[in-house]
Amino acid sequence: MVNVQRLPYRRLRFSKETRRNLKAGLLFISPWLLGFIMFTLYPVIASFYYSFTSYDVLTPPKWVGFSNYAQLFTKDNLFWKSLYNTFYYTIFSVPLSMVFGIALAALLNMKVKGMAVYRTIYYLPTIVPVVASSVLWMWMLDPQIGIINGILQSLGIPGPGWLIDPKWSKPALIMMSLWGVGGSMLIYLAGMQDVPQELYESVEIDGGVWWHKFRYITLPMISPVIFFNLIMGMIGAFQYFTQAYVMTQGGPMDSTLFYSLYLFNNAFRYMHMGYASALAWILFVIILIATLIVFNSSARWVYYGGAR
Template sequence: MSLFYSFTDYDIIQKPTWVGFKNFTELMHDELFWKSLYNTFYYTLFSCPLGVVVGVGIALLLNLKVKGMAIYRTIFYLPSIVPFVASSILWLWLLDPQFGVINALLENLGIPGPGWLVDPQWSKPALILMGLWGVGGPMIIYLAALQDIPNDLYESADIDGATWWQKILFITIPMLTPVILFNLIMGLIGSFQYFTQAYIMTRGGPNDSTLFYALYLYNNAFSYFHMGYASAMAWILFAIVMSVTLLIFKSSARWVYYGGE
């Protein structure tokens, strides 16, 4: 039905009127459409690689044989199960430019804190920083994959005189690549649908700097009642996500290692 509605003028109340490709044509000339697409790609381009790096890094630390490690693992995992609404309200307080904890800590270090969510240049980096707080979900998957790597590989590397960095680079990372591929694809799909935090914290501001694609789609559908226009946006989003996912799958043959192959 959404595909049908994408070719109609539909406001939910009245019957849909067939308009052909008019919605898609108007989208190509809609500045906010391109702005929301840019914001979404910006967020995806930085948040996904950072999420992988931070997730793997924390998993490596939590895989060490240290007393009380179960407590540390629980602490790092807890933020990922906090509801988005609660975490958004918490981060509104943390990122407050005048009374926020982060700027207070920066001030103690002699660094002037940025405006974060009220500054168009810092609003997207602020949301990316907030996203790293919930990296516990992927981290658990990385941790499980780390514990599945055979110790024989590390023992052989020790005999050959490999350093800790060489073991990470030539054993750990290659053995983690299937899990990295999975988390990367899930992260990409999630980032292209980024909505809740932006809706609660900024409503797309300031200056549309956090008007992400899913938020603009929602506004068109349920604020402006341009349901046909929003349906067209949804199918364009589907095409983008599908294309990027297929591209990553196609490239995975060059960098993903599967044991036994």
């Protein structure tokens, strides 16, 4: 047998100056630590516990085990409806927003006189408050007096009902989301301006045109930016709430009852806080799985300069 000699245990000791610096550092970050514990850590732990209870805020929570989750998956049709609406919105709005954002960034990356003004104009919708922009779009999408149907009628095209038609309500909100691509467009633009010009010059020497530059130089070089915007856009789309709450309240016929709106209704309208906590944790798992899938696929299409 091999004789293994046990090393003597030594207690880790800090010098007096190290302990003093540690105390000072903890004192400086104590406001953040208290805020994190009170407003983030405790609510997360409490919501996980409440998801296994029947809790209406007014009375003490009653333990029900997995009943909330079982009811969600087997008896709650609105749960599946809201999940379908959310996936529908995410699948269409996120890719369209990325395409429009990249296209706008490519146009605004051109060397044209007065480009700073154009960039400001396209970015302005991003800083408009969400509620104000929702009210504006409610007027624009009005089937009777809305400007969008007015333009369509002038072209001889009958305008749809938009927000009052179940078939057009989600496409209307997707179209509205494209109005606010200025934020992601600015990030794409920053990534494009960081691409070395020597790469474009080499394509020109080889006889390449603008499409070759965009396909083989621009897109690979800004792939980390695309990856970031994809993750953030996907997380935001899964939590889509404000516009639907202001504009439709989930109607017509639950066609815009998105997951976060259904969660909000259960928590603050019906006071089913335990049920809403279960909804929240399911949403967390869905977002986590979707994010992990994108992360695992990123090794095949995201290029980091200098990485091996």
